[in-house]
Each structure stands twice: as structure tokens, then as C-alpha cells.
Amino acid sequence: MTSDLTTREHPAARHVRGRSPILDVVTDLHEDVTAASFPLDLPGAPDLRELRDRVETQIGAHLLPRLKREAGPAVVVLGGSTGAGKSAVLNSVVGREVTEAGVIRPTTTEPLLAVREEDLWLVAEHPITELADVVAEEGVPAGLALLDAPDLDSVLEGNRRLSNLLLETADLWLFVTTAARYGDAVPWRVLQQAQERGITVAVLLNRVPRRVLGEVRADLMRRMADLGLGEAPLFVVEDVGPHEGLLPDRAVEPVRTWLTLLGGRNTAKGVVRRTTQGVWGTLRDDLLRLADGITAQAMAAGTLRQRAEHAVDGAAEALVARLRTGVATQGAPTTRWLTAASSGGVLAPLTGDPARIRRGWRGGGVRARSVTADAIGAETRRALVSLVGDAAADGAEALREAWSEPERGGTGLLTDEAVSPADRDARVEAAVAEWARRTRSTAEELLRAGGPAAKALDPNGLGGLLQAAAAGLDGAARALRSLLGGEEATTRVAEDLYRTAESAVRDEATPYLDRLAALGLRSEAGAGLRLRASELKGHL
Numbered sequence: 001m002t003s004d005l006t007t008r009e010h011p012a013a014r015h016v017r018g019r020s021p022i023l024d025v026v027t028d029l030h031e032d033v034t035a036a037s038f039p040l041d042l043p044g045a046p047d048l049r050e051l052r053d054r055v056e057t058q059i060g061a062h063l064l065p066r067l068k069r070e071a072g073p074a075v076v077v078l079g080g081s082t083g084a085g086k087s088a089v090l091n092s093v094v095g096r097e098v099t100e101a102g103v104i105r106p107t108t109t110e111p112l113l114a115v116r117e118e119d120l121w122l123v124a125e126h127p128i129t130e131l132a133d134v135v136a137e138e139g140v141p142a143g144l145a146l147l148d149a150p151d152l153d154s155v156l157e158g159n160r161r162l163s164n165l166l167l168e169t170a171d172l173w174l175f176v177t178t179a180a181r182y183g184d185a186v187p188w189r190v191l192q193q194a195q196e197r198g199i200t201v202a203v204l205l206n207r208v209p210r211r212v213l214g215e216v217r218a219d220l221m222r223r224m225a226d227l228g229l230g231e232a233p234l235f236v237v238e239d240v241g242p243h244e245g246l247l248p249d250r251a252v253e254p255v256r257t258w259l260t261l262l263g264g265r266n267t268a269k270g271v272v273r274r275t276t277q278g279v280w281g282t283l284r285d286d287l288l289r290l291a292d293g294i295t296a297q298a299m300a301a302g303t304l305r306q307r308a309e310h311a312v313d314g315a316a317e318a319l320v321a322r323l324r325t326g327v328a329t330q331g332a333p334t335t336r337w338l339t340a341a342s343s344g345g346v347l348a349p350l351t352g353d354p355a356r357i358r359r360g361w362r363g364g365g366v367r368a369r370s371v372t373a374d375a376i377g378a379e380t381r382r383a384l385v386s387l388v389g390d391a392a393a394d395g396a397e398a399l400r401e402a403w404s405e406p407e408r409g410g411t412g413l414l415t416d417e418a419v420s421p422a423d424r425d426a427r428v429e430a431a432v433a434e435w436a437r438r439t440r441s442t443a444e445e446l447l448r449a450g451g452p453a454a455k456a457l458d459p460n461g462l463g464g465l466l467q468a469a470a471a472g473l474d475g476a477a478r479a480l481r482s483l484l485g486g487e488e489a490t491t492r493v494a495e496d497l498y499r500t501a502e503s504a505v506r507d508e509a510t511p512y513l514d515r516l517a518a519l520g521l522r523s524e525a526g527a528g529l530r531l532r533a534s535e536l537k538g539h540l
């Protein structure tokens with residue numbers, strides 16, 4: 001199994017890995033189902049969303065809590081009369097004073113649940129935690145949680161809810177009593193109720209003076225037999241006399257050993273099969289349906305992405321094809337050129353005999369020529385902005401059309417235009433301006449190299465001419481051939497223009513593709529869920 005699919009888990013789950021493999025699987029499964037989404041409006045998506053919610057509730061609210069209960073520690077209630085030493089026994093078993101034991105009666109007024117750190121998350125939803133304070137304590141035998149209860153008389157009189165909870169949710173009762181108090185009726189009645197409900201019970205007789213030890217033990221065993229508790233373990237703890245803090249180790253060793261054994265059995269018991277029986281048949285089918293749905297969403301997302309790219313690519317290619325025909329220079333740029341280049345015009349010297357131009361340039365007029373050439377460049381840029389903007393709008397339109405096709409699932413992503421016309425204009429203008437800036441740099445470079453061009457035009461003028469020539473103005477291209485002795489620069493600027501125009505149109509898809517990507521649809525998620533479903537099967 002690949003690590004990627006198994007590493008996501010509840011941080012605390014690592015501590016109990018292996019205790020209940022099925023709990024691990026179902027915990028992961030819950031995360032997968034929670035993460036699943038069906039945002040694209042594909043046929044059947046509403047049903048899948050509903051199913052997802054249902055399965056999430058089924059796992060999160062029913063299956064997981066039950067598995068946690070079963071994989072979690074067994075709750076051992078220490079019950080008995082006040083002053084019997086419940087708190088003292090608990091502290092002595094875990095080896096630390098986690099709960100208050102004392103001479104003031106009653107001492108314990110609120111129930112307290114001592115749990116091993118790694119089990120905290122497993123008891124977090126245990127009903128008893130609504131009423132008990134929970135403390136993490138490493139001395140608690142593995143597989144158990146120890147509950148220090150207030151004395152049973154006060155629980156029964158004052159706290160019906162707690163007494164019901166104790167009887168309903170405890171796995172084991174350790175009844176703590178003393179030589180002086182074991183005749184009390186109430187605790188025995190509760191103990192009997194616990195026994196009747198199938199809760200394991202044990203009795204601990206505390207503070208027994210050595211001289212009456214045999215006698216009291218015999219009497220207690222008779223009483224237990226009468227109540228049908230003859231099978232229950234009985235621990236006798238000799239009175240240790242006045243003392244502070246924990247009872248001596250040897251006094252609590254037998255009960256601690258017994259609890260440790262019991263906890264070991266609990267951790268080993270794994271998870272009871274019945275929890276998942278019945279649930280399983282439909283759950284597996286539901287998971288597979290969800291997995292198929294996730295895969296379908298991811299595939300649809302992939303198709304939408306392709307269609308979007310295809311739409312803007314089409315518009316971009318059409319634009320470049322048109323630019324190659326020189327369409328951007330029709331109208332104003334051409335008119336201006338013709339006027340300036342005709343005999344007597346300011347640019348007329350540039351259209352003369354190339355050989356003469358190559359031989360050298362005489363005379364001034366650089367500034368006047370450059371202003372006019374730059375103006376032709378500006379007309380060209382204006383035309384380009386409008387052409388590229390139209391193509392970008394066409395691309396967006398084609399994309400929206402492709403995503404609106406029925407059953408493609410993209411309509412929900414088209415609630416509004418991702419790009420406003422004003423934003424589009426600004427973006428295209430910026431792209432064309434960037435291209436013009438690069439063209440100017442090219443012009444500067446060319447002029448630094450010297451030659452006739454350096455005497456004919458300044459960087460703005462040469463830049464303007466390069467732009468017009470790259471956009472397809474033949475006269476400008478011819479003049480540049482004479483000035484520069486070749487077409488290399490014009491070709492380079494033209495290629496740059498095509499790339500710039502293309503990407504300006506393609507960028508139109510970006511906000512739509514971002515919307516799509518934000519949905520986070522990955523086909524691996526479907527595969528993961530399918531794998532999880534088969535893992536689950538392996539554990540049943």
C-alpha cells in the first residue's frame with residue numbers, strides 16, 4: 001500500500017495503531033468521505049452530494065463512535081460508600097495522587113476519569129465524559145480507564161443521571177467497602193444491579209484489621225454468594241494504619257495485577273464484529289458509488305480544462321493567422337505611411353535606392369522623421385490592441401460556450417464573466433505596451449551598432465517603424481531592409497508580436513481554469529476511496 005494513502009490520520013491514532021485496524025481504516029475513510037465533493041453539475045451530482053452527506057453522518061456519528069468505544073479502554077468504576085477508600089485505592093493503583101483522598105466526608109464530589117494519554121481521543125466522545133473530569137495518567141493499566149465515583153448513596157439520591165450512566169456505560173465495577181461499612185445496603189443493591197446488567201464486578205474489602213481478617217472475609221463471601229456474586233473476585237486489603245498519601249505497594253499489588261491482566265485482555269479483544277454487521281453491505285456499495293462519482297468529477301474537470309484550452313488556443317491561432325496577413329496595418333497606419341513616404345514626405349528618403357542608403361546618410365531631419373515613424377508605430381499599436389482584445393473576447397466566448405454544453409458540468413462555473421471587458425482591455429493594452437517597450441530596446445541595440453539607421457532615426461522612430469513592419473506594413477519593412485541591411489530584426493519583432501498576442505488571448509482562460517482548479521478534483525481521491533473500501537472488507 002502506498003504511504004500517501006495511509007499517512008493521513010488522527011494524530012493520536014498513531015499511538016493505538018494495531019489495537020484496532022478497522023478503527024484506523026474507518027477513521028481514514030471518514031476523512032476521505034468528508035473531503036469528497038461533487039461540485040460539477042454532472043448528471044446524478046445532486047444524488048451523490050446527498051449520499052456523501054448521509055455516508056459522512058453514518059460513519060462520523062454512528063460507526064466511528066461505536067468503534068472508538070469498542071477499541072477504547074474499558075471503563076472501570078470504583079464505587080462504594082464514602083470513606084471506603086475508593087480514591088485512595090485508585091491513586092495507589094496508578095502510583096500517583098490523581099484524585100483527592102481525604103478524611104473530610106465525602107471527599108469526592110465530582111466523578112473523575114483517569115485515562116492513558118493515548119486513549120484520550122478514544123474516550124473523548126464517551127458519554128461518561130459529559131459528567132466526569134478526564135485526566136491523563138500513565139499509571140492507568142493499558143486498556144482501562146479508571147473512574148473515581150462519588151459515594152453511591154449520594155449518587156443515587158442526588159444524581160440519577162450519573163448513576164444511570166455508570167450503570168449503562170461502565171464495563172466493570174470495582175466495589176470498594178470496609179470492614180465497618182460492608183453491611184450497608186445501598187451499595188450492595190447497586191452492585192447487584194450492575195451484575196444483572198452483565199457488568200463484570202469485583203469486590204475490594206479495604207482497611208481490614210488483621211485480627212478480624214479471616215472472619216470478615218468469610219462473612220463477606222457468604223454475602224456475595226447469597227447475592228449471586230459468588231464468582232466475583234474478592235480482594236482484601238489489610239489496614240495499614242494511619243498514613244499519608246499512597247497505600248503501600250504490597251497492599252494494592254493483587255488488585256493492580258488483576259486490573260492489568262484485565263486491561264491486557266481488553267486491548268487484545270479487538271473490535272466486536274457486530275458493530276459493522278448490517279451497516280457494511282450498504283456502506284461498501286455507497287462508498288463505491290461515491291468513488292465512481294469522484295472519478296467522474298475529476299474526469300469531467302479534465303475535459304473542461306482541455307475544452308477551455310482548446311477554445312482559447314483556437315482564438316489565439318486565428319488571431320495570429322490574421323496578424324500575418326498584415327490586417328493590423330490596414331487603415332490608419334498604412335494611410336500615414338503612404339503620406340509620409342510619398343515624394344516630398346518626411347519619410348521619403350527612407351524609400352530611396354537601398355544602395356545609396358547603405359552607403360551613408362547625409363543631412364539632418366532625424367527628429368522630424370522619428371516623430372512621424374513613432375506615430376505610425378502608435379497607430380499600429382492601437383490597431384493591435386483592438387484586434388487582440390477582440391480575439392480574447394472571442395476566446396472567452398468560445399470557452400463559455402464549451403463549458404455550457406449540456407452534461408459537461410461546467411455551467412456552475414459560469415455564473416459570472418470571469419473577465420470584465422474593462423479588465424480585458426487593460427490587460428491587452430499592457431501586453432501590447434510591453435511588446436512595444438521590448439521593440440524599443442531592440443531599436444536601441446540596433447542604433448548602438450551604428451550604420452545608416454543610426455543617422456536616420458532615434459530609438460522611438462526606429463521602434464515605431466519596427467512595430468509597423470512586424471505588423472505587416474510592407475513599405476516600412478522595405479525601408480528597414482535598406483537601413484538595417486536585412487530582415488532579421490523585423491522577423492524577431494514579428495515573432496515576439498505573435499507570441500505576445502497568442503498568450504494575451506490564452507490568458508483569457510486563466511481565471512476560469514483557476515476556478516476549476518480551486519474545486520480540487522483529483523481522480524486519485526476516487527482511487528483512494530475505492531482502496532479504502534476494499535481495505536475495510538479485508539477487516540471484516
Ligand SMILES: Nc1nc2c(ncn2[C@@H]2O[C@H](COP(=O)(O)OP(=O)(O)OP(=O)(O)O)[C@@H](O)[C@H]2O)c(=O)[nH]1
Pocket residue numbers: 081082083084085086087088089100101102103104105106107108109149150151206207208238239240241242243244245247
Ligand atoms: N487508617 C487507614 N486509613 C486508610 C486506609 N486506606 C485508606 N485510608 C484513608 O481513608 C480515607 C479514605 O478516603 P478516600 O480514599 O477519600 O475515600 P473515598 O472512598 O474516596 O471517599 P469519598 O470520596 O468520600 O466517597 C483516606 O484518608 C485514606 O488515607 C487504611 O488501610 N488505613
Ligand SMILES: [Mg+2]
Pocket residue numbers: 086087088100101107108148149
Ligand atoms: Mg473519593
